[in-house]
Amino acid sequence: MRRITLALVSTVAALVLLFSYRTSLGSSLPGSVPAAAAAPGVVPDPTTPATSKTSHASAAPKPKAVTATGTVAQTRWGPVQVRVRIVGTKITEVTVLQHPTGNSQDAEINSFALPRLRAEVLRAQSARIDAISGATVTSDGYLTSLQSALDAAHFG
Numbered sequence: 001m002r003r004i005t006l007a008l009v010s011t012v013a014a015l016v017l018l019f020s021y022r023t024s025l026g027s028s029l030p031g032s033v034p035a036a037a038a039a040p041g042v043v044p045d046p047t048t049p050a051t052s053k054t055s056h057a058s059a060a061p062k063p064k065a066v067t068a069t070g071t072v073a074q075t076r077w078g079p080v081q082v083r084v085r086i087v088g089t090k091i092t093e094v095t096v097l098q099h100p101t102g103n104s105q106d107a108e109i110n111s112f113a114l115p116r117l118r119a120e121v122l123r124a125q126s127a128r129i130d131a132i133s134g135a136t137v138t139s140d141g142y143l144t145s146l147q148s149a150l151d152a153a154h155f156g
Contacts, residue, residue: 063088068153070145080141084149
């Protein structure tokens with residue numbers, strides 16, 4: 001009888017500790033991008049001239065380059081925000097501006113998931129990709145911010 005009581009009390013105590021453990025603070029921490037610098041929007045790429053006059057009639061015009069910043073997606077583990085660079089009709093770069101950084105588990109998950117999300121976006125050339133298993137919340141925030149950036153750039 002004492003063993004059963006001890007096992008039940010131990011199980012209840014373990015469950016209470018498990019459910020009360022917070023994996024992330026969910027707040028903006030030092031090192032995040034300031035709100036003014038991370039505001040969503042579209043910025044023409046300064047490396048692409050607005051008008052280019054060439055003396056060669058056969059020279060093809062350079063494709064238009066656009067950089068767009070997505071909105072901040074507030075997830076349960078913290079904010080996620082991305083910036084996308086589009087040249088012509090192709091996504092050429094996706095940069096993460098903000099991601100959850102509340103603890104070492106966030107760092108471990110993000111070091112695994114964020115490069116894979118970037119590679120999938122560049123491969124698919126859209127925000128229609130699968131979430132990364134084990135990083136579903138961050139993946140959802142990433143895709144939400146990415147889609148808002150693509151919408152702002154009038155892409156796809």
